[in-house]
Amino acid sequence: MANLNYADKELNLKIVYYGTGLCGKTTNLRVMFSTISPERRGKMMSLATELDQTLFFDFLPVDLGTLKGWKLRHHLYTVPGQIYYNVSRRLVLKNVDGLVFVVDSQEERLDENIESYNNLIDNLKSYDLDLKDLPMVIQYNKRDLPNIMPISDLQLYLNREGYTYFESVAVKGIGVFDTLKSVCQKTLLRQAENLPQI
């Protein structure tokens, strides 16, 4: 839930990167951490297993300018993708303001992508939230791999609602900031009408 702090003139927003295991959620945050100047981002924190899979969440705070005089601080989180970490995944979704659904574009990961998408809907329901009421962007990741599905097919399976989407190769930084910019814009747009001018 967005938090408006009048003392610090700061608007805090929570953006969650969701998706199946090893689809590239953490990679997105790592690229941002290594690219954004230290003055505009905090430290990245990862709670990961020995195999580098996210155990609870990754966290990266970034400052992205001002709006109506408010300093904008986005708290970026990832969820653990593995199926057995659903409770942790649900906890990270608590009070989310904006979503990025990261898709592994490889053919053999389609079922897992669909399962993760349905799991997102279910977990939001546990907070009485509906996906259609939240700003969301889809990122089709790993577009450099040989066995990927065409975007048109992925759209049919995962994006019938017509969310804004981006193709990406997160390990090379491609599409990472387009996705971030888009989800931040959509999230801010949703908050803007309730945001008083300072």
Place this chain on the structure above:
Amino acid sequence: MISISKEKITKLDGLMDMFCSQANTIWAILATNTGQLLVQRGFVHSFDVLAISALASGVFNSTMELARIIGERNFSEFLQEGRSYSIYYIGVDDNYLLVSLFDDRTLPGVVKVACESFADEAKTVLKAEA
């Protein structure tokens, strides 16, 4: 959207000063239950406070989830006890969390009482109309 006015933050600052002096804690933070920092006190500058807030919120929310799974409603405060340092967590209303770090210069019982007192008073401030 949670909106915290400057007046409320000033009142919370006052409560936090009183809390830190009563409990003799090293530092304390008041954050939303999603880890967004509202008020901080003590030697917080030697730590990455944003990371602490996010982690503390994860710890608190996962403990609350554990409580829910076992059918317990009252896990809203707890202690992490270490050799040199300990941390006390308490939920403030449904949306906020007080986290305080302390060492052997104070007692867990003193911190607990001060935390509960802070939580009661902070609830009133946070619930009041802006």
